[in-house]
Amino acid sequence: MVVTVVMPAYNEEATIEEGVQRVRRVPLNVEIVAVNDASRDRTGEVLDRLKQDGLVDKVIHQPKNKGKGAAVRAGINAAGGDVIVIQDADLEYDPMEYPVLLEPIRLNKADAVFGSRFQSGPRRVLYFWHSVGNRFLTLLSNMLTDLNLTDMETCYKMVRADLLKSLPLVSNRFGFEPEVTARLARAGARIWEVPISYSGRTYAEGKKIDWRDGLAALWHILRFNLFSGNRVRR
Structure with missing residues (x-):
């Protein structure tokens, strides 16, 4: 079974090579599809070198910065594996x-698996209000999808490739997480959660998400569950 790792990147020259090296150490048959979202630093150059060295299988350069969701969609379209996982x-x-x-x-028990930062995995202790915001957004998403997730906003979503490619995803920026969750629920996907570790960055270390992204996520939860013919009825 081939696992395609879709790795969107924007201004990550300081971490992208180490990220790729970590993926390559995983004891699985892995395909890496890296998407440079029109970075203003050397991210694109680093990715091209890693591809030449055989560490990255495919590199996509977005012509202009469109956001994480658009970068992930580009990676999904290029994926050749049996399952796809998103890796920041x-x-x-x-x-x-x-x-x-x-x-x-x-084991054919799930079509999609979410890695939860709020179960029993070790995690770096950082921002209280980020945790509150994540839990609130997950609660609202659960109310509208009739799921019982603990971490809807997690980056780690592993999905069968045929299923993920069939979803009509449209979000360009950080709306990807609530959108893909809503569309998986609407498709009747079997969703599991597993505990994962989490080592969050501080803003000084390069963290990009702020309160405006939380408001955008709130809108996308409502948009894809109430206004896009996506509300789940069970």
Whole structure:
């Protein structure tokens, strides 16, 4: 079973190479599809070199910055594996947990597996209000999708490739997480959660998400569950 790792990156020259190296150490058959979202630093150059060295399988250069959602969609379209997992380039998530995410899919128990930062995995202690915001957004998403997730906003979502490619995803920026969750629920996907570790960055270390992204996520939860013919009825 081939796992395609879609790695969106924007201005991550300081971490992208280490991120790729960590993925390559995973004991699975992995394809890496890296998407440079029109970075203003040397991210694109680093990715091209890593591709020449055989560490990255495919590099996509977005002509202009469109956001994480658009970068992820580009990576999904280029994916050639049996399952797809999203991997941010900022080193907050540990690729060594891919086998844990893959197991329910391998056993044909799940179509999609979410890695939860709020179950029993170790995590770096950082921002209280980020935690509150994540839990609120997850609660609202659960109310509208009739799921019982603990971490809707997690980056780690591993999905069967045929299913993920069939979803009509349109979000360009940080609306990807609530959108893909809503569309998976609407499709009747079997969704599992597994605990993962999390080593969050501080803003000084390069963290990009702020309160405006939280408001945008709130809008996208409402948009894709109430206004896009996506509300789940069970």
